Amino acid sequence: MGKRRKRRKPIIRRAPRTLPKVFQCPNCGMKTLTIDFDKNTKKAIIRCGSCKLYAELEVPTAHHEVDVYAKFLDLFFEGKLEYTFLEGEESEAKEESSESTME
Ligand SMILES: [Zn+2]
Numbered sequence: 001m002g003k004r005r006k007r008r009k010p011i012i013r014r015a016p017r018t019l020p021k022v023f024q025c026p027n028c029g030m031k032t033l034t035i036d037f038d039k040n041t042k043k044a045i046i047r048c049g050s051c052k053l054y055a056e057l058e059v060p061t062a063h064h065e066v067d068v069y070a071k072f073l074d075l076f077f078e079g080k081l082e083y084t085f086l087e088g089e090e091s092e093a094k095e096e097s098s099e100s101t102m103e
Pocket of ligand 1: 025026027028029030048049050051052053
């Protein structure tokens with residue numbers, strides 16, 4: 001009778017628009033950094049769920065999270081980023097590593 005064919009169903013895993021929304025925090029190294037956009041102020045709100053780092057960044061509205069993250073990292077490592085810590089009861093993250101900063 002009929003030939004039996006194994007039907008191959010290629011499983012294409014396409015994550016539907018799942019851009020990474022959680023990033024690695026440059027301060028504590030945990031992957032708990034989130035970026036939100038405030039449409040009113042046109043600012044990106046950067047928050048870390050671990051060390052409670054909080055920063056605001058003015059960004060063009062066309063920016064995506066990854067772009068903001070890149071900019072955020074640049075500023076952070078250049079020491080130009082203004083940030084604070086929310087609920088900073090434990091001030092463990094107070095290590096000022098003064099690496100060779102050429103200015
Ligand atoms: Zn952190």
